[in-house]
Amino acid sequence: MAGTLIVSNLKTDTDNTFIVRSNTGTTLFSANTTGIDVANSIGATAITSDKILSIANTKISGNIISSQITSVANTQITGNIVSSQITSIGGSQITANTIANSAIQTGAVENYMNAAGLGFGMRNRIINGAMVIDQRNAGASVTPADGAYTLDRWFVYQFVASKFSVQQNAGSITPPVGFSKYLGVTSLSAYTVLSGGANTVAQSIEGFNTSDLQWGTANAKTVTLSFQVYSSLTGTFGGSVQNSAANRSYPFTYTISSANTWTSISVTIAGDTSGTWIGSTNGKGMTIFFGLGVGSTFSGTAGSWAGAQYYSATGATSVVGTNGATFYITGVQLEKGSTATSFDYRPYGTELVLCQRYYETSRGTASTFTQSTTIAYPVFVVDTTRTSGRQFSVAKRSAPTVTIYSRNNTSGKVSTVSSGADNAGTASTSGISETGWSATVIGTATTAGVGIEVAYVADSEL
Amino acid sequence: MKTYKLIANSDGSVNTIIRIEDNACIPFDPANTDYQAYLKWVSEGNTPEPADE
Numbered sequence: 001m002a003g004t005l006i007v008s009n010l011k012t013d014t015d016n017t018f019i020v021r022s023n024t025g026t027t028l029f030s031a032n033t034t035g036i037d038v039a040n041s042i043g044a045t046a047i048t049s050d051k052i053l054s055i056a057n058t059k060i061s062g063n064i065i066s067s068q069i070t071s072v073a074n075t076q077i078t079g080n081i082v083s084s085q086i087t088s089i090g091g092s093q094i095t096a097n098t099i100a101n102s103a104i105q106t107g108a109v110e111n112y113m114n115a116a117g118l119g120f121g122m123r124n125r126i127i128n129g130a131m132v133i134d135q136r137n138a139g140a141s142v143t144p145a146d147g148a149y150t151l152d153r154w155f156v157y158q159f160v161a162s163k164f165s166v167q168q169n170a171g172s173i174t175p176p177v178g179f180s181k182y183l184g185v186t187s188l189s190a191y192t193v194l195s196g197g198a199n200t201v202a203q204s205i206e207g208f209n210t211s212d213l214q215w216g217t218a219n220a221k222t223v224t225l226s227f228q229v230y231s232s233l234t235g236t237f238g239g240s241v242q243n244s245a246a247n248r249s250y251p252f253t254y255t256i257s258s259a260n261t262w263t264s265i266s267v268t269i270a271g272d273t274s275g276t277w278i279g280s281t282n283g284k285g286m287t288i289f290f291g292l293g294v295g296s297t298f299s300g301t302a303g304s305w306a307g308a309q310y311y312s313a314t315g316a317t318s319v320v321g322t323n324g325a326t327f328y329i330t331g332v333q334l335e336k337g338s339t340a341t342s343f344d345y346r347p348y349g350t351e352l353v354l355c356q357r358y359y360e361t362s363r364g365t366a367s368t369f370t371q372s373t374t375i376a377y378p379v380f381v382v383d384t385t386r387t388s389g390r391q392f393s394v395a396k397r398s399a400p401t402v403t404i405y406s407r408n409n410t411s412g413k414v415s416t417v418s419s420g421a422d423n424a425g426t427a428s429t430s431g432i433s434e435t436g437w438s439a440t441v442i443g444t445a446t447t448a449g450v451g452i453e454v455a456y457v458a459d460s461e462l
Numbered sequence: 463m464k465t466y467k468l469i470a471n472s473d474g475s476v477n478t479i480i481r482i483e484d485n486a487c488i489p490f491d492p493a494n495t496d497y498q499a500y501l502k503w504v505s506e507g508n509t510p511e512p513a514d515e
């Protein structure tokens with residue numbers, strides 16, 4: 001420790017304790033035969049091979065190595081923690097550390113995270129943020145219509161169609177470290193967006209998954225949006241967070257400085273204390289838009305809430321303005337709190353089930369129903385007109401729209417089991433609920449006893 | 463432009479419509495966005511095709 005230790009006002013040692021106080025009388029350091037207490041200190045450079053009872057109100061910038069610390073409170077630790085044991089941590093901040101070969105009392109970190117309202121598992125409110133699920137297109141490129149879904153849970157919002165295509169892993173570049181998939185947008189022309197136009201890729205989040213944020217109240221929670229982005233363009237890009245009524249918006253910007261380079265972005269958004277936000281329902285809690293070229297009418301000042309319908313920030317780069325421009329994104333995470341934590345990886349099966357709450361098909365991983373690749377068919381035994389029902393693999397957000405297909409991918413048709421050909425009968429559904437549906441087959445070929453196969457798509461997207 | 467047709471159950475009641483362009487069956491669920499689009503279409507003065515007898 002630099003400086004000078006001046007000893008004055010010596011007292012008789014009665015309890016084997018050595019105490020250092022500041023000139024105002026505050027205890028900075030004390031030690032006895034059982035351990036050491038550090039308090040109210042700044043810049044403790046390192047703790048090595050020490051046994052410390054407590055550290056409080058202290059900033060530790062050095063490493064903590066091979067030490068035992070019973071209690072840490074209201075302390076900022078910026079060094080590494082290696083081969084140490086910390087029994088409890090409360091009200092403290094640990095940043096930019098390596099914690100290696102160290103023991104932290106079970107529950108201590110969880111208690112801290114919960115006390116801070118951060119939570120642990122399932123932090124990410126975005127579904128399919130790693131872009132791994134693509135039930136509709138199975139990796140194929142599509143030029144989506146307005147409102148159409150691309151990769152699972154990701155839809156496009158646009159005023160003029162055919163200005164960009166979307167494909168999982170478009171361009172086949174190397175995804176960012178830790179990811180295998182990304183959503184790739186490619187501009188199909190050099191289109192000048194009208195002032196009243198917008199091109200976006202977006203995800204809506206169900207109210208059940210956002211209500212705890214308490215937006216629209218004085219207790220609105222801060223959230224952080226983070227993602228990895230890659231573009232052939234550089235500059236300031238934009239997006240927006242919007243309520244279901246499209247009358248509250250928070251435009252945001254982010255910068256891509258290097259073309260064709262994955263860039264990590266983090267945007268912290270103070271919760272909206274005004275406006276109407278869907279509560280704990282199966283309605284649209286909020287929508288996250290990524291602007292690909294948005295006109296001035298629908299662009300607003302970045303970094304603040306507005307009672308307006310904005311899809312991006314004023315002055316943001318237009319991807320659709322450059323023919324062949326690319327915009328790739330993955331690792332999208334929206335979480336409570338003002339810090340972007342590491343991406344919340346979920347098992348593939350879990351992510352698929354989360355997606356299937358909104359979209360499910362009996363064709364498995366193929367993008368179309370075919371004789372050879374379709375995996376699952378409910379088989380119905382015809383009773384002249386009415387057939388049996390089927391339960392969805394995953395309960396839906398709401399009673400879904402159901403489209404019946406034959407094995408030849410003909411919508412509204414069914415297949416004859418014996419031949420695999422489209423049956424002359426037609427099919428419609430009835431009794432659609434969140435958990436299942438039944439099909440009705442009508443037509444001259446619906447003779448009792450004829451086996452009929454029915455494939456389906458069930459859609460209850462927001 | 464989308465067009466719709468009502469679908470009758472065996473008891474004659476109607477709680478499903480078909481979107482004719484893609485044969486999608488849409489339930490009468492206020493939370494279903496396709497049903498919301500149908501209601502908007504009706505509010506604009508359009509009328510679905512009646513259910514088959």
